[in-house]
Amino acid sequence: MKFRTRAIHVGSEPDPATGAVVTPIHLATTFIQPAAGTWGQFDYSRSGTPTRSAVEKTLASLEGAAGSLAFSSGMAATHCASMLLKSGEHVVAGCDIYGGTFRLLHKICNRAGVTVTLAPADDASQISAAIQDNTKMVWIESIGNPLMTIPDIPAIAKIAHDRGALLGVDSTFAPPCMLRPLELGADIVMHSATKYLGGHSDCLAGVLSCREASLHKELYFVQNATGAVLGSLESFLLQRGLKTLELRMREQSKTALEIANWLEQHPRVTRVLYPGLPSHTNHQRAKQFMGDQFGAMISFEIDGDFQRTKMVCQSTKLFGLAVSLGAVESLIEQPASMSHASYDAQAKAKFGITDSLIRISIGLEDPSDLIADLDAAISI
């Protein structure tokens, strides 16, 4: 079965108890057992619920994984993966990783004696150079944020594996209908399912999927032991969102490409960062791995200072002024004052967070409505 058909049917088998065509929301925290010492399929809801298991089955099918685990947030998922590391071990992470992952690695994992080196993920040789004898994990993003860099996942997987390290890929910007990192050699793929997978801005969730069953089992042990699991109501909403994932992504990518092309022609726009544009440094690599869909996140710079850029972001009428991404509603933000405000001037310069940078997340609105809205705001 093809991707979209699996998104609707795998893990959504009719309920054996009632025939319901939609997975029931099981809110029970505990389950009656057949006998003392004999365990049924479910025992205590931290260990699993029928609703969470159903969406995990769907996710594994979409990702091409041996198994998937659903968490209460993307950070909970990343944290679980980081708990594979022991004191004295080392991680190599991409320079442009999500700020929350940066904070986790530098301010939480360090407490357990884990050390970190950052390297540009779109340059495999620099990742290779950063690997040490005690490196046990390489963590990159399949599309970097906010500069939209694209790493060579197969090359980095080979480098990591040759040195005895696991490769984890945060693929939040590129859901499995666009890119499946496990098929390219990654060991773990992580999603903030709050974004495209849920897709409706109404459910906080994270996912880890593994290529090998043994690693899945190991991560399940950590998840069950630490407990940041996804609740059944959110599991239901996530599974409902997955049913339209492919349609949403196809449409949002298409609209984003149209808008990126339009922005590139706009006289007041000085630079557009979108992997679908031939002008993007990693365009060829994006085409190689993602085909004709490049996601729905665009960063661009205008010919204005901090204040004017801020004003543009505040002037849209359809784009909502908010961080986050990946939903049906289009959003706009100024990284320098919002998502990356905590960076000092030096870090901003280093990671390309200029005052005139604007990041937009393209939703499901009509492209012409979005272009009209952006045009009015940029021309303000």
Added chain:
Amino acid sequence: MENTAIVDHPSNVSPSNSSADSSATSSGHGDFAKRAGFSTLSVHAGEARQKPNDSITDSICCASTYTFESTQGILDYIEQKQDREEYGRYGNPNEKVVERKLAALDLAEDAILYSSGMAAIVGLLMAKLSAGDEIVFFDQCYHRSREFCAKHLARFGVVTHQVKTGDFKAMEAAMNARTKMIVSESPTNPHLTVIDLEQFVAIGKAHQVETLIDATLATPFNIRPIEYGVDYVWHSATKYMGGHNDLLAGVISGSKEKLEDVRKLRGILGGINSPHNMYLLERGLKTFALRMQRHNENGQRVAEFLENHPRIERVYYPGLKSHASYDVAKRTMKGFGGLITFLVRDADWRQTAAVIDACRIPRIAPSLGGVESLIEQPLVMSYWDYSPEDRLRFGIHDNMIRMSCGIEDADDLIADLKQALEV
């Protein structure tokens, strides 16, 4: 377009997205609903631009009752006819958002939501018809609405006439001075006959009776009967609007003036929908345009596959040239939806059931319009208790299959039907 996202609500206009004003976006008043793309309307129409707690989605408000600050507050509410909540049976914030969204999509002034499609039609007819009144139906229509009129409205002295679907002369002949309303589905279920709404409305106007169209199978994505002058549009929102086979809802769209007494009666009869369901419906509508586009594409492709299959005797789908409604459908509709009815050649009812039982993707279930494809044999599912003569009268054949194409890959659906027809 104003910041109110879709149409200026008379009471709220907020100047930019940084404003903290709550601005409800209504429909029908301004002309944005006509200018904005359908998908933009599906995502934003009816919602406040800035919501309580600044959340991007509407919160689910489960209250059964709503408090007043003081006795004076109640008096102000009554005397000034304030627009606020009172008791859960009269309305809730979640259903109001969806009502505005659906009104915008239907290009109607107003819309009223109910706990099911049947609750909606019952609510409308109970509000509009009294003892001695008469209504005329085209006979291909949902069997439960027909049953409600013939069996239950009859107990209250309302007379129902049924005439052959699409036979406007017969419809006019059945009308008299007591006729209050003419009713049809378009497309009809399960034969997918498309009604010429210009002619339908012309008859209503000529006789000064109101018109009602059940547009459940069409949805406003494919046609907006209000544009043709139809007075009331009825949808089972359980189907394409909700779209995920996980909620029940019904809606009537029309003018504010005509729906005023309908809304009041809903408050008395109590067939309102729940805040939980309304949130799911609102969420489902966000992808309405995408889903409908796919349902239309899948419907057309599967219908064409079936028409060319040697084991298929006949396919009822308005997107096929062989369908009697092809011309009117092509002229008036953007697409033809995901519902297809077909006859298996030289098959008795058991052989027909075997085809259904051999399918692996569509699930055997009543209902339609969800992301999951569903399949059923009308004889078994809806007409098992009818006499053979009555079945024939309603055009229900033993070898008839009705399939609701979901949004799966069309290639998968076609491959599955192909193998099922070879079993």
